[in-house]
Amino acid sequence: MALSDLVGTWRLLSFETRSADDEIRAAYTGYAAYFGAYNMNDSDGFLTHNVDVSLYPNWQSLPQTRFFALSGGTLTLTTPPMAFGGREITGVLVWERAS
Secondary structure, three states, X not given: OOHHHOOOOEEEEEEEXXXXXXXXXXXXXXXXXXXXXXXXXXXXXXXXXXXXXXXXXXXXXXXXXXXXXXXXXXXXXXXXXXXXXXXXXXXXXXXXXXX
């Protein structure tokens, strides 16, 4: 895959968090937003978002790693496991290429 395969406009199809305890899913009903440039590491299967601005101020200027899978017109980004509310969660974002 080439970086050019990811260039374009995408529509978010779904967003979810995954944890061993589904209680965190009910508690995590907020909104997340950030933007900035990104780099692709195709050999290891991840993107690094260089966050310029984020809803979470502690993300600003910190790189955010997302594992990616591209299948046809669907792009799935998955976070590494992270601590949230005393539990470990994983975020999964599914995007559809906009026509």
